[in-house]
Amino acid sequence: MINGSGSTLPEVSEKVGCMSEEKSTPSTATPSPAMGTAEPFDLTGKTLGEFQVLRRLGKGGMAEVYLADQTTLQRQVAIKVLRPEFLADATYVKRFRHEATAAGGLNHPNIVQVYSIGEQQGFHFIAQEYVRGGNLREFMRRKGPLEFPIVLHIMKQVAAALQVSCQAGIVHRDIKPENILLTKKGEAKVADFGLAQLTQQGERVELTQVGVTMGTPLYMSPEQVGGKGVDHRSDQYSFGAMAYHMLAGKPPFIGENALAIAVQHLNDTPKTLNEWRPDLPAPICDLIHKMMAKKRDERFADPQALFAELKALQKQFVGKDGTSITSVTTTNPVAKRRRMTQVFDRPLRRQLGRMLIFAVLIALAAAGVGWAMRTGDPFAKDAVPDPLVPQEPSIAAQYFHAMRSGDDELAWKAVVDYPPDPTGRQEMDRQSAELRLAIIYLKQGQRSKAAEIFQRLKADVANPWKRDHGLAGEAIIASLEGQHAASKMNIDQLQRQNGKLDARLSLLLDEARTRNAAVLTPTP
Numbered sequence: 001m002i003n004g005s006g007s008t009l010p011e012v013s014e015k016v017g018c019m020s021e022e023k024s025t026p027s028t029a030t031p032s033p034a035m036g037t038a039e040p041f042d043l044t045g046k047t048l049g050e051f052q053v054l055r056r057l058g059k060g061g062m063a064e065v066y067l068a069d070q071t072t073l074q075r076q077v078a079i080k081v082l083r084p085e086f087l088a089d090a091t092y093v094k095r096f097r098h099e100a101t102a103a104g105g106l107n108h109p110n111i112v113q114v115y116s117i118g119e120q121q122g123f124h125f126i127a128q129e130y131v132r133g134g135n136l137r138e139f140m141r142r143k144g145p146l147e148f149p150i151v152l153h154i155m156k157q158v159a160a161a162l163q164v165s166c167q168a169g170i171v172h173r174d175i176k177p178e179n180i181l182l183t184k185k186g187e188a189k190v191a192d193f194g195l196a197q198l199t200q201q202g203e204r205v206e207l208t209q210v211g212v213t214m215g216t217p218l219y220m221s222p223e224q225v226g227g228k229g230v231d232h233r234s235d236q237y238s239f240g241a242m243a244y245h246m247l248a249g250k251p252p253f254i255g256e257n258a259l260a261i262a263v264q265h266l267n268d269t270p271k272t273l274n275e276w277r278p279d280l281p282a283p284i285c286d287l288i289h290k291m292m293a294k295k296r297d298e299r300f301a302d303p304q305a306l307f308a309e310l311k312a313l314q315k316q317f318v319g320k321d322g323t324s325i326t327s328v329t330t331t332n333p334v335a336k337r338r339r340m341t342q343v344f345d346r347p348l349r350r351q352l353g354r355m356l357i358f359a360v361l362i363a364l365a366a367a368g369v370g371w372a373m374r375t376g377d378p379f380a381k382d383a384v385p386d387p388l389v390p391q392e393p394s395i396a397a398q399y400f401h402a403m404r405s406g407d408d409e410l411a412w413k414a415v416v417d418y419p420p421d422p423t424g425r426q427e428m429d430r431q432s433a434e435l436r437l438a439i440i441y442l443k444q445g446q447r448s449k450a451a452e453i454f455q456r457l458k459a460d461v462a463n464p465w466k467r468d469h470g471l472a473g474e475a476i477i478a479s480l481e482g483q484h485a486a487s488k489m490n491i492d493q494l495q496r497q498n499g500k501l502d503a504r505l506s507l508l509l510d511e512a513r514t515r516n517a518a519v520l521t522p523t524p
Helices: 090-104 136-143 148-167 232-248 258-267 282-291 303-317 333-345 348-372 395-405 409-416 427-444 447-459 464-480 484-497 503-520
Strands: 051-059 063-070 075-082 114-120 123-129 133-135 180-183 188-190 198-200 203-205 325-327 500-502
Touching (some): 051 075, 090 114, 090 123, 133 136, 148 303, 232 303, 395 409, 395 427, 409 427, 427 447, 427 503, 447 464, 464 500, 464 503
Antiparallel strands (some): 063 075, 075 123, 198 203, 325 500
16 A cells, blocks of 8 residues: 555555554564654553553554544544654654644544544654544455446545535545545545645645655646645546546556656546446546546536536436446447446456445445344244345345355345345345346346246336336347347337336346347348
């Protein structure tokens, strides 16, 4: 992992800010804080005011990070302690405290919260929110290019955080994947406002100094590279470059060194996103390229305008179950066949990983914390998950387990067969699992099993989602079995209903449309 100054940090599984947990055995020596050397020190077991230090989490360019118990409030926090070798320089101490001041004034669910600033026994420290999980960089490294519903979900949360910082007159100046933390519940939190530029009573407080790189070249705005003044639109550029990386699987510019990359941000235009990802809707590509406009005036006016656009795109292109949706009237078979190859040829664990956080968040939000922990109906003895699959405390959790299991038939059946919720609030999870199971059967060549599910979905005429997906499934099976005329009739009916389908099923339907046309269209 690379910090703002380009130095390498250790890779880890737990994060706080952009800090990582070290796996080596910590030193027990605690040098004098004024010693001004780079010798290791360990505060494990020590007490800093009301904070009892438990263990080291990691270190960055300026600070060591520890997990601690805040005894007065009985909660765990992360303690960021300025390393002793920097204490002799008042500039470092000032910058360290400015970091806390910048972030401490921001209170938002998508910002790592700073609780307090302190000095104890000569150590300067910041107590802040302890975020369990990992950062976006690690997530992208594991999953590769992300599905756009995941990206939109993360982008909305980052935009919300930047909206708050913009209103407070704070420019982050180092938006990058390492500084976006992802909790186990799928929340994104912006961390490390240490490179921030504060506006206080109309005067700009500059923290730039020799030896401190402001921003990360992979995502740095042209005005930052050029040494010009920056504002919230500079954060937007970096945000756009990061979003480009999420979708393309690579940053917009790559070079042999930081200078080469920075020059490209000044002068070059990145390859369009749809060249890397032809499956992406054009409006999503256009939005990200607008964020990365070379001229600030051509970007979104403020984070609020960006947030509104992201919300509209999510509503248009993402279904209630967190998967991408597309209209059945789409008539671009070449592009869809390309997407079909991508969808089914990529390693399945990569596809599932891309959807994991978004699907879990939607499911848990719909259920509520209380419902997520509620057990199933004890009287529903005839509908239980397969004994080979562990029963989870809620259907939302069962759906999460199935997502992690890939195309595991039993895992998805466990969702379909989960004891019903009397309120009916979780039925979308069951419906989505039924559809996923049918698609698995189609991929396995078990058409009769898939047909049973599609017939059952189609029979529920009071539910347009079920009706349309059942009709589409029957059209796909009819085409596969050579009943092209019947398949075409179903597709025509879907077009008249102008329904929207799950992206996976829509791709299969387009294949059926192409097969039908090849047989039914008379040759000249």
